[in-house]
Amino acid sequence: MKVDLNLLKKEKKNQVDLNLQLNLDTINYYGDKFLLPNPISLEGKIYNVSNEFFLACQVKTLMEVSCSRCLKPFTYDYSSKINVQLVEEKEVLNEDDDLEDIFFYHDGIISLEDIVKENIIMNIPIQLLCSEACKGICAGCGEDLNDKECKCITEENHDDGIDPRLAKLKKLLQQD
Structure with a gap:
């Protein structure tokens, strides 16, 4: 799903509410494939503050993964918050800017799927366990x-x- 930020600039809106279902089949994570049987739920807002854009949202989904200890498949309930600044690729950044909280876009178009994929990959636990007692x-x-x-x-x-x-x-x- 792509969002055109140019429309926000033209319409002079301060925010846009997001309540979306993103359809992704799999996410590749260091050689592992995580199956996503259900759509990813994304709820939040894109803020326009003096033509600087910010995304604040909640992401939820179920993922079919394998336990890191016993290798049995199980369903992992993923939930995370995303708070990023959306920056045009051609803008110059300072050395002080924290790149973890910045997502670049091109020609006023952002890809929410790319932001969500990156969020899942960065926040998924290193060891996924079917239970703590495994x-x-x-x-x-x-x-x-x-x-x-x-x-x-x-x-x-x-x-x-x-x-x-x-x-x-x-x-x-x-x-x-």
């Missing part, structure tokens, strides 16, 4: 530890914490 999968056998305990020998379930393949070496060291 135990993940066993590094040895690949068993899902949420479903059942694996039978791998680990320090927790073995008497002395020694790998049985190295037990003979331990006996040799004890003889010296």
